[in-house]
Amino acid sequence: MLTVICESPRNLQALERPRPERAPGEVLLRVKRVGVCGTDLHIFTGHQPYLAYPRVMGHELSGVVEEADADSGFVPGESVYVMPYLSCGRCVACRQGKTNCCVNIQVLGVHRDGAFTEYLCVPQRFVGKADGISLDQAAMLEFLAIGAHAVRRGEVAVGQRVLVVGAGPIGLAAMIFAKLRGATVIAIDGRQPRLDFALRHVGVAAAVPLGEGDEAELARLSDGEFFDVVFDATGNAQAMERGFRLVAHGGRYVLVSIVQGDIRFSDPEFHRRETTLLSSRNATTEDFETVMQAMKAGLVPDAALATHRLALSEVPARFQQLLDPAEGVIKAIVEC
Structure with a gap:
């Protein structure tokens, strides 16, 4: 499978990796869309403090189910989104339902390899059904949920x-x-x-x-x-x-x-x-649901927000352009 790795600051490499093997309790996704976030730009430029290189970037993603446990509730071909903040479920924050600030949080594309790849395994409790929204919209849930969470906090x-x-x-x-x-x-x-x-x-x-x-x-x-x-x-x-x-x-x-x-x-x-x-840090499932409902009601200008688009294979050559203010980037979406 094609994977784009940030080997070191400003050094992106496209290479072939074996498709991951799904473990019980995980969902194997065929990644379809990945939003480019400010975090990804900071990783690329070497200004992300919580990161060790090399790293596969990408945490704003949508995809379709390739494989899942029989009792998972997911079926192959189903469109899904991913909650990229992999929380432990046990710490003081998680016990209060504040999974967004889990003590042991692992964020896809930051603490562990993310979605600039064709296939990705994710624990099933962090995968949600993208019912009633497009793959583009599902890939934009995460950054919009951060805003929704902040508004709820305020x-x-x-x-x-x-x-x-x-x-x-x-x-x-x-x-x-x-x-x-x-x-x-x-x-x-x-x-x-x-x-x-x-x-x-x-x-x-x-x-x-x-x-x-x-x-x-x-x-x-x-x-x-x-x-x-x-x-x-x-x-x-x-x-x-x-x-x-x-x-x-x-x-x-x-x-x-x-x-x-x-x-x-x-x-x-x-x-x-x-x-x-x-x-205000990250977002919770409640915030993702808030964004989904607003999208379904046509209350989010998501089509206007998605200003740029590139293929996964184009990322090494074109990623630098996304840093140029003259490009007018609001949200770039990578198609896998």
Whole structure:
């Protein structure tokens, strides 16, 4: 089977590997679609801290069942998606149902080889039926579920003012699901094409370019009160620290992105506003279900989100292009 391996930063190799042998309790999948994530780009450039090379990337995937246990509930040819966060089911987080932050988590494409390949074995409890959605949609469930999880963490409610800082795929996902909860959503980003996308396809109320006067504009848009819930999806420490100033009194601040190092904030301001600070990591089965239902109802602009497409065999030659801002990539999908 064809497999693309990241041997080392910026070194992708396409080679033939034996098809994996399925163990009891696993589902053998024929991989059909893989979404390219920011994590994959960081692995490619050498900026993913939780990784050992070589690695087969890819954790946003859909496929069809090739083989499964007779009592698994899966049949050959059935379309499925994969929950790529392989949780242990035993640790303190898992016992509370918080499998997204399992102590012993193994993420496909990061801690173990992922989906840039033609066949993959996955424990059956992490495989779900993609009933009523396309293979493309099923491959986009994961990153959208991260946004849905963040919105659930932020307890976004009808009529609230929400600010999303960063209009990449995760930020756009947070905008989509905050808007579906009835919030007034504002986007801020330094890339005008991303802001234009958020206005055109997500329907945000306003999109503010990053730069001089942006904070005054955010104050104007919120009647000087700023925002009930602020989401950071930038992966930038300076932006994350600045975001504390943009939270309304009594509001919530959700850090969806992560950086290596410390984040600092003014303790007097934090207490004066009684800010609730939250992290948001990965997603759970509940969030995947939320996204699936929204897709089935036609409430997610998934066709617009899938801006680029390439074959698995083209990945070594074309992957570098996905890093180019001029390409205007929102979500690239690899076809296997």
